[in-house]
Amino acid sequence: MPTSRDPRTRSGLALWATAVLCTAMAVTGCGPDEPPDPAALFANNCAACHGQAADGVDDRGPSLLEAAYLIEALPDEALATAIREGVASSQDRWAPMPAFPRFDDAELEAVVGYVRELQRRAALPDS
Numbered sequence: 001m002p003t004s005r006d007p008r009t010r011s012g013l014a015l016w017a018t019a020v021l022c023t024a025m026a027v028t029g030c031g032p033d034e035p036p037d038p039a040a041l042f043a044n045n046c047a048a049c050h051g052q053a054a055d056g057v058d059d060r061g062p063s064l065l066e067a068a069y070l071i072e073a074l075p076d077e078a079l080a081t082a083i084r085e086g087v088a089s090s091q092d093r094w095a096p097m098p099a100f101p102r103f104d105d106a107e108l109e110a111v112v113g114y115v116r117e118l119q120r121r122a123a124l125p126d127s
């Protein structure tokens with residue numbers, strides 16, 4: 001009967017703890033060494049208000065495909081700041097955008113890059 005001092009039990013516990021931690025961190029990726037998954041970050045944190053394709057959700061948030069949010073009007077750094085600090089809403093039908101202070105630099109970069117990708121895709125003639 002293994003006890004908690006048994007090394008096999010301890011490594012089992014460590015594995016279990018890692019599994020739980022990874023599950024808990026599934027939204028942001030597992031641990032700092034894993035590269036963030038841009039599409040998953042966007043789907044889990046942004047799509048509810050901005051839509052899976054960033055084309056907006058009526059009563060939640062604007063389409064990010066509008067000219068006002070393209071890189072010429074809203075540079076990457078400003079987009080990242082909006083995500084990190086949140087955004088006040090200009091319309092009664094939208095609640096303010098929450099801040100995402102838990103995103104690290106790699107995650108911020110990944111989400112910003114993904115928004116740009118969705119904007120590029122939407123600009124393609126046959127999409």
Ligand code: HEC
Pocket residue numbers: 042045046047048049050060061062064069074078079082083087088089090091094095096097098100111115
């Ligand atoms: C609870 C809904 C909600 C969520 C979740 C949300 N947003 Fe927003 N977002 C908004 C609203 C509302 C605005 C403000 C629109 C306005 O009135 O100008 C906004 C504004 C923005 C802007 C424009 C910022 C600016 O300076 O004009 C960007 C870019 C943006 N969101 C990206 C994102 C990204 C990327 C995520 C995920 C990390 C996200 N949003 C999550 C609701 C949301």
